[in-house]
Amino acid sequence: xxxxxxxxSPVAPLADRFGRVATDxxxxxxxxxxxxxxxxxxxxGLAWQPREQQLTDDEVIRLIRVAVEMxxxxxxxxxxxxxxxxxxxxxxxxxxxxxxxxxxxxxxxxGIGLDRLAAPLRAAGLDRVNVSxxxxxxxxxxxxxxxxxxxxxxxxxxxxAAAGLTPVKIxxxxxxxxxxxxxxxxLRFALxxxxxxxxxxxxxxxxxxxxDRKSMVTADEIxxxxxxxxxxxxxxPRGTAPAETWLVPGHVDAAGQPARVGVIGSVTKPFCxxxxxxxxTADGQVRDCLFATTESDLRSLLRSGATDSELASAWxxxxxxxxxxxxxxxxxxxxxxxxxxxxxx
Ligand code: SAM
Ligand code: SF4
Numbered sequence: 432x433x434x435x436x437x438x439x440s441p442v443a444p445l446a447d448r449f450g451r452v453a454t455d456x457x458x459x460x461x462x463x464x465x466x467x468x469x470x471x472x473x474x475x476g477l478a479w480q481p482r483e484q485q486l487t488d489d490e491v492i493r494l495i496r497v498a499v500e501m502x503x504x505x506x507x508x509x510x511x512x513x514x515x516x517x518x519x520x521x522x523x524x525x526x527x528x529x530x531x532x533x534x535x536x537x538x539x540x541x542g543i544g545l546d547r548l549a550a551p552l553r554a555a556g557l558d559r560v561n562v563s564x565x566x567x568x569x570x571x572x573x574x575x576x577x578x579x580x581x582x583x584x585x586x587x588x589x590x591x592a593a594a595g596l597t598p599v600k601i602x603x604x605x606x607x608x609x610x611x612x613x614x615x616x617x618l619r620f621a622l623x624x625x626x627x628x629x630x631x632x633x634x635x636x637x638x639x640x641x642x643d644r645k646s647m648v649t650a651d652e653i654x655x656x657x658x659x660x661x662x663x664x665x666x667x668p669r670g671t672a673p674a675e676t677w678l679v680p681g682h683v684d685a686a687g688q689p690a691r692v693g694v695i696g697s698v699t700k701p702f703c704x705x706x707x708x709x710x711x712t713a714d715g716q717v718r719d720c721l722f723a724t725t726e727s728d729l730r731s732l733l734r735s736g737a738t739d740s741e742l743a744s745a746w747x748x749x750x751x752x753x754x755x756x757x758x759x760x761x762x763x764x765x766x767x768x769x770x771x772x773x774x775x776x
Pocket of ligand 1: 464470471510511512513514539540541561562563602603604631632633634635636637771772775776
């Protein structure tokens with residue numbers, strides 16, 4: 432039976448059986464992309480989701496409203512695939528910014544096209560942006576992404592900062608034998624521009640299912656590479672943030688605060704116990720975890736005429752099934768069939 436919601440107070444938030452409450456929603460706006468990062472998808476791309484299976488802008492906005500107004504979601508991050516390819520992005524952001532209580536609005540992007548879109552997105556209400564950048568070397572960038580677009584990404588970063596989407600964060604994934612020596616150079620670049628750099632351990636979420644632990648550069652290895660910077664443990668509480676952060680002595684960020692660098696040890700230092708995320712795919716499926724092997728179909732429910740309360744109730748049921756952890760180290764671990772680009776990172 433559907434829960435009865437009154438007003439905008441979340442009568443029953445997105446809680447799971449382990450006491451975690453999801454307040455951070457990741458919304459994938461498309462599974463399409465203009466890069467082909469080797470750790471994400473094959474050179475030939477993927478069979479993209481048919482348009483009719485993708486949520487329309489109105490459907491996306493409705494589900495975000497249900498999440499924010501009825502289920503206690505406080506942060507919404509738009510991702511993909513490449514979210515800047517979604518034509519309705521600016522309007523979706525604008526609608527989300529009008530919700531009460533107003534959620535924090537973020538975007539994870541490869542940065543291509545951000546030079547044009549940063550200012551309109553900021554004006555629409557976007558608060559912050561994470562730009563993925565794994566190397567500053569044009570040749571290695573091409574090897575990693577199979578496209579020659581480094582200059583576009585750098586322009587996008589600069590315009591994001593100019594538009595006030597700050598602090599601008601950079602997400603970097605290191606791959607052994609490809610860009611595993613690039614950590615110090617990436618940090619030098621981030622410090623010079625006032626961007627916040629975060630490294631993410633490579634996860635078994637590639638469409639090709641070729642991940643193997645040996646090619647993954649671990650959080651400890653990354654920190655060892657950054658030793659010359661004399662990093663110091665960050666005294667600020669980590670909360671539910673996935674990144675462990677370090678202070679970089681002698682440097683400040685764009686806001687004059689001590690500069691920080693983060694490492695997300697998703698595989699070797701899982702943070703599942705503190706996870707506060709729920710995910711909505713571009714085709715309207717709720718996922719309780721990046722590594723979930725089951726999903727809940729909100730699109731069919733929505734298109735069959737469900738009320739907001741029924742949608743909220745189905746979302747809650749979906750989250751109650753969340754497992755305690757991703758279990759990558761379990762012998763029984765199964766990589767999800769849906770790849771990262773279709774889940775939304
Ligand atoms: N296209 C956008 C981008 O690249 O920022 C948004 C989607 S992408 C899937 C989101 C983030 O996931 C990026 O920072 C990307 O580097 C990261 N990512 C993709 N595949 C990954 C993998 N197998 N392991 C770890 N991170 C991955
Ligand atoms: Fe595209 Fe992002 Fe995947 Fe790279 S990581 S292929 S930019 S979706």
